[in-house]
Amino acid sequence: MGEALKEAEEKLLGIGHPEAGYVLATHWNIPEQIAEVIRFHESPQRAPEQQNVAAIVNLAARIAELQIHGEEAAEGLFHSSNESLEILGLSCQDALRLYTDILAAATED
Numbered sequence: 475m476g477e478a479l480k481e482a483e484e485k486l487l488g489i490g491h492p493e494a495g496y497v498l499a500t501h502w503n504i505p506e507q508i509a510e511v512i513r514f515h516e517s518p519q520r521a522p523e524q525q526n527v528a529a530i531v532n533l534a535a536r537i538a539e540l541q542i543h544g545e546e547a548a549e550g551l552f553h554s555s556n557e558s559l560e561i562l563g564l565s566c567q568d569a570l571r572l573y574t575d576i577l578a579a580a581t582e583d
Contacts, residue, residue, distance in 0.1 A: 492516045519557045529558035537573050548573065 483490045489497075496513035500506075511528045514521035515535065518528035536551045536558075543551065552559065552566040559569060 490516070517557070518561055525561050529561040532558040533562065533564075533569060533572075537569070537576060540573055545570075545573070 480490055483494075487494065492513050492515055496509050499509035499512050504512075507524055510521060511524050511531055514524070514528040515531040518525050518532055521528045532555050536555045539551055540548055548570050549566060552569045555569070559565065564572075
């Protein structure tokens with residue numbers, strides 16, 4: 475997620491989307507483990523628990539962003555997820571392979 479968008483969220487709302495998602499999740503009585511993943515999906519290394527799951531959600535969000543920005547943006551997008559890649563034991567190349575595998579599986583049908 476771009477820094478400009480993060481700054482806009484903070485400026486306009488006073489909180490970013492991860493914290494807003496957490497507030498909504500707890501308001502809707504979503505289990506704390508899931509709410510925590512929502513809260514920390516942009517910074518999984520800060521999650522007190524569920525770091526791996528938060529890292530997977532973070533990586534999935536970056537992979538989805540590739541659909542918008544194109545594969546040429548992969549290095550920058552995955553660089554912003556270095557902590558997630560580290561938690562999951564993956565490289566940027568591994569993440570790019572996951573992206574191409576997901577695309578291939580999606581187009582098989």
